[in-house]
Amino acid sequence: MARRSGSVFTGCGTVFLKELADHLGSGRMRILEWLVLLTGIGAVYTAIQDLKTTTSQDPFLFLRLFTNAHDPLPSFMAVLGFLIPLVAIGLGFDAVNGEFNRRTMSRILAQPVYRDALLMGKFFAGLATLAVALVSLWLLIIGLGLIMLGVPPSGEEVMRGGAFLVVSLAYGGLWLALAMLCSVIFRAPATSALSALGLWLLMSVLWPLLSRFLTEAIFPTTQLTLLTGPSYNQIVFQQMLARLSPNTLFAESLLGILDPSTRALGPVFMTQLEGAVMGNPLPLGQSLLLIWPQVTGLIAGVIVMFVAAYIVFQRQEVRA
Amino acid sequence: MSELDRNADVVVARGLTKRYAGVAAVDGIDLTVRRGEIFGLLGPNGAGKTTTILMLLGLTESNGGTIQVAGADPMRDPLEVKRHVGYLPDAVGFYDNLTARRNLRYTARLSGLSRDEAETRISDALARVRLADVADNQVATYSRGMRQRLGLAEVMMKRAELAILDEPTSGLDPQATFELLDMIRGLKADNIAVLISSHLLDRVQAVCDRVALFSHGKVVLEGTVGELARQVLGGGYAVEIEATGPNLPTLLAGIPGVQRVTDSGDGKFQLVAARDIRAELGKAIIGAGGSLMRLDHIEPSLDTIYRHYFEGDHGAA
Ligand SMILES: Nc1ncnc2c1ncn2[C@@H]1O[C@H](COP(=O)(O)OP(=O)(O)O)[C@@H](O)[C@H]1O
């Protein structure tokens, strides 16, 4: 590799601003926003109907808006776990191959900027777009809650809401980076979109099943386990497998942050529960500590995907 | 940049080589482009012109040889090269949903121009390529020729030392080609060196000060069109005449200095001579009782030179 001179970030801001303007003005983004908005409001609305009748004493009434599930609609949290990847893929699947197909790539790379700047500018523009969408959605939910429940959120609820935004962004960033990786690998946007969506389906629908089957294959059911239930090893193994999916990491993080009574995200021993009052909420700091590994995992995933995209892109011929 | 650098050649490449899967696409070529000249990189499709250009810009790594472009090595310092070189790629594309002005604004900002400087340069460049009236229309509405001109505007806007234009006239009608070549001459007037690649030898030969003829990754001939003609056509001075008279072919062949006579029918003849023999020709035809309608000195076409070169003993290689 040749020695390089000049800053890697030259031009990054320019790319960022252009891509951000493109995203915010694009028809594709409009469609995705409506999709998120309608599903989100649907889920929250039913949650509000539930909450009105049941818990008026709940100290975390607002957080229930996110976690309350009402058949047949899933909770807002679950909806997000499903929809954030869709939006992120929509923003990233043609990031790089689009430039090749429009034949703008060689013109851009003939300017004094490194390829990193292009990739990074595009990534952060996608991330900022996601952030804009998430924050507006979040404000909307708080607004709906205020109007329909008639109580303002507490300070801690707002802070937990902020943490929720950060976690969601990390999760979205992971799918965005993955979609961009696909856009680097595949020249045809349709192929790129399809492979990213395929992975999304694998991770959100098939992986939970697969991890159970795999565990059962490795820890076969015997007479003994039928009596005692699954062994500790088996539970841990299945959980490790499940956590290979970013969806699991995201769901666990949101559970930890939005449901303060969550005390652990894995198997719990009786000794650990000594002195704990069941159902009592954890303080915010403790909740954050609890989900820290999951969040770190998500961020590590973002970095791995981005670096992979960078390496493949760096080796690519400029001419289409 | 020092005064010394200013006078040096803009492009100096020695033994430049690029292999794709072991096959040489560019095979040890030497190139020199002087400051302020228009240099033609000519040859058929697949000869290695685009590959050479990509290496000059540092967009593809070479497998051997040394390059200096605008005083920098594109392999080691691509950003420095890109700051001083404008590039119009083969089949250039723009963001169709943006206006021409916005398209240029983006690359202007990427190339490090300040906002104000960019605006004046963009307006200037768009006016020079005669797109000022449609500058705020979406590029989606542009014809092929307009896109090509917009690409040229981008190169002008950069005020580079060297403009590299890859097949700028391909896909253009004769009128659009003529206009574009005229604008390319404008670059030279600004003392910008131009490297222009084309597979249409005849079309661009008129604007080129010097040319390099490519074939299978090698530069087979290099120099001014006149030099190449002398080298390949044997120092011939070509004349075309339109005349009638008794036994003209024999008469023409008998004039001292005439090397070859070709009868192209309809009373037209092409002659190759060692020197300017137009005066003798006229006298001889009139003297023999014939009549001379037309007598032209013809610039040999690059196509002829190229074909001739390969029909000769070089072709077998
Ligand atoms: N990415 C590539 N992989 C393999 N071969 C290539 C690649 N790019 C170009 N070539 C080959 O290199 C040769 C020169 O191509 P090119 O420089 O595009 O020619 P020109 O621009 O003169 O038409 C061609 O034979 C082409 O097939």
Ligand SMILES: [Mg+2]
């Ligand atoms: Mg070419």
